[in-house]
Amino acid sequence: MSLAVEILISALLIIGGSFGLIGSFGLLKLRDPMQRLHAPTKATTVGVGASLIAAAATMVWQTGTASWQGVMVAA
Template identity: 45%
Template sequence: MNTWIEALVAIALLLGSLFALVGAIGLYRLPDFFMRLHGPTKSTTLGVGGMVIASLIYFGASGEGISLHELLITLFLFITAPVSAHMLAKAAMQQKVRVNDKTRGKPWEQ
């Protein structure tokens, strides 16, 4: 395999891993539900997307061709993650989940 392709795969894996790590740290460290929701929905989604893109590049260059499964995983991941985050946030607003004082925007108190 070409050295440039291996470098691209390594960079995509490292970036994906970094985004997944940042999302996991955000999920652990942020103080309330609404802040914690951003960790997995934003950066972890990009992390998994980076890893799937690395897989696409690797298997595409190795002669097996681009897999439809990997394309569908990426598509469904980027479609379902924001929708599920929105639904979780709406449910938390309906239940009036306690928030930290630093959380801005409390629409249920208006």
């Protein structure tokens, strides 16, 4: 892989993990039950999205085409 693609994929994975961590802090820190549900839901949605984009970018870069497995996981 080229260095630029590896940096992009690494950045997406770090962003995904960071948002998951931020969501868990929100779950612990907020007091109201609705706020406690809202923080991890929003954060993990962005985190999982970034991880899926990183996985799709890795697949496309390695094989040259997108696979149906990646599309089904994203759906």
